Amino acid sequence: MNALITGSLTLSLLHALIPSHWLPFITIGQTERWSYRQLMTVTAVAGLAHTISTSLLGLLVSLAGWQLAENYHDLSERAIPLLLLALGLWYLMQHVRHRHVHDHIDATVTRKARSFGTLLLSLGLAMFLSPCLEIEAYFLSAGAKGWQAVLLVALIYNVVTLSGMLIMVTLGRHGLRRIDPHWFEHHENLITGLTLVGLAVLNFFIEF
Numbered sequence: 001m002n003a004l005i006t007g008s009l010t011l012s013l014l015h016a017l018i019p020s021h022w023l024p025f026i027t028i029g030q031t032e033r034w035s036y037r038q039l040m041t042v043t044a045v046a047g048l049a050h051t052i053s054t055s056l057l058g059l060l061v062s063l064a065g066w067q068l069a070e071n072y073h074d075l076s077e078r079a080i081p082l083l084l085l086a087l088g089l090w091y092l093m094q095h096v097r098h099r100h101v102h103d104h105i106d107a108t109v110t111r112k113a114r115s116f117g118t119l120l121l122s123l124g125l126a127m128f129l130s131p132c133l134e135i136e137a138y139f140l141s142a143g144a145k146g147w148q149a150v151l152l153v154a155l156i157y158n159v160v161t162l163s164g165m166l167i168m169v170t171l172g173r174h175g176l177r178r179i180d181p182h183w184f185e186h187h188e189n190l191i192t193g194l195t196l197v198g199l200a201v202l203n204f205f206i207e208f
Helices: 001-017 023-032 035-067 070-097 108-112 116-128 136-145 149-173 182-186 189-207
Strands: none
Touching: 001 149, 001 189, 023 108, 023 116, 023 149, 035 116, 035 136, 035 149, 035 189, 070 189, 116 189, 136 149
């Protein structure tokens, strides 16, 4: 259970801190001259849409873990670390190919929609339709351990990711934007990939 909590917390923090989860809100807010309240409202709504869609997908994945509960030992020792490793290698391949596959917010949103209400709906929909797949390995593991574990993973992911996004947007509005985030944007696939590979290696030695 410790590895399950640690892994879920690590990936949730990673997603909250990576610029694609908070920088677009700051830049769009600046362009549209949003107030701080409007900026936080959009971030909260879009972030919640994102975590809810990820959690809903996670609930479906957890059903597979529940079906495999009888073989949980093999699942925790082999399948889940291998899934994390495969995801990590996929992100590293995307980094090598220089493709930003994890940009949740399409730039065309800002060109097609100008009113606050329309932008709010567009950004929320964009985030809802782009669930994060990395955390799903932990939903799979949680499903094999029971619904309490599934709810724990969902709670960790929703609270940490949403809180982190709001904090980063607040910091960005008050001066963090002066720091060039392009290195992190350019290397976010590398960071994600290395994190997933590290978690896979860790979980080869520590049972979920």
